[in-house]
Amino acid sequence: MTPDQLRTALEDRMTEQGTKWLADARASVAADPGVVRGLFPLVGRRCGRGPLEAADPHGWTVDDAARALLLAALPLTGTALLEEIGELYRTGDAAERRAVLRALPLLPVGDGALPLVRDALRTNDTRLVAAALGDYATDHLDADTYRQGVLKCVFTGIPLAALPGLRRRADAEMARMMAAFAHERTAAGRAVPDDIEPVLALFPDVVVPGHRDLEAVPTATTDRRSPREA
Numbered sequence: 001m002t003p004d005q006l007r008t009a010l011e012d013r014m015t016e017q018g019t020k021w022l023a024d025a026r027a028s029v030a031a032d033p034g035v036v037r038g039l040f041p042l043v044g045r046r047c048g049r050g051p052l053e054a055a056d057p058h059g060w061t062v063d064d065a066a067r068a069l070l071l072a073a074l075p076l077t078g079t080a081l082l083e084e085i086g087e088l089y090r091t092g093d094a095a096e097r098r099a100v101l102r103a104l105p106l107l108p109v110g111d112g113a114l115p116l117v118r119d120a121l122r123t124n125d126t127r128l129v130a131a132a133l134g135d136y137a138t139d140h141l142d143a144d145t146y147r148q149g150v151l152k153c154v155f156t157g158i159p160l161a162a163l164p165g166l167r168r169r170a171d172a173e174m175a176r177m178m179a180a181f182a183h184e185r186t187a188a189g190r191a192v193p194d195d196i197e198p199v200l201a202l203f204p205d206v207v208v209p210g211h212r213d214l215e216a217v218p219t220a221t222t223d224r225r226s227p228r229e230a
Contacts, residue, residue, distance in 0.1 A: 009052050018048060047063055057126075057127065067103065094125055124156070126157070129158060138164060154181060178199055
């Protein structure tokens with residue numbers, strides 16, 4: 001989302017007091033970037049924590065949007081900005097880390113924030129993983145890590161509809177990995193998530209592999225059991 005879209009979405013989701021607090025907080029951050037560390041943890045209590053749009057457990061929340069706007073107000077660039085958001089991510093709770101990840105497309109950080117994305121993909125927090133695979137990852141994450149992140153979503157039940165860049169980043173290797181997953185689930189008599197079908201449909205020439213092919217499916221970032229053990 002753009003800052004304008006976030007502001008519009010927040011109009012009906014925040015109280016008058018919350019709106020004023022956020023405006024004052026953004027002005028304070030623009031004048032003195034150092035105050036963001038004290039303001040960032042207060043956002044949920046001051047602005048709200050409910051879903052921003054539909055009641056989607058993996059979608060934006062009010063505090064995600066408010067924190068993203070707070071970060072977008074920082075008058076920092078380059079190393080100074082990366083150090084600031086890195087500190088907020090490392091010291092923040094899950095909601096604060098998620099907001100940093102969601103804000104990345106709004107910030108002039110180039111590839112510099114990829115370590116934060118990779119860190120989030122190593123966790124078992126599904127909302128953090130979904131946030132990590134947002135627009136910033138779509139534009140900057142390498143193909144192998146992106147594929148493994150998507151496969152982790154399939155393993156952990158994160159709906160692939162939550163990944164805005166999936167159709168653009170999908171490739172034949174990702175389809176092969178999903179076909180392997182589907183084959184293994186079917187062989188074990190378990191249900192296959194419906195949302196992998198659109199990815200498979202993009203690459204109809206991908207052959208559903210046998211069990212031995214599953215040994216080659218990368219699982220380094222899943223932090224879970226392999227498909228064979230699931």
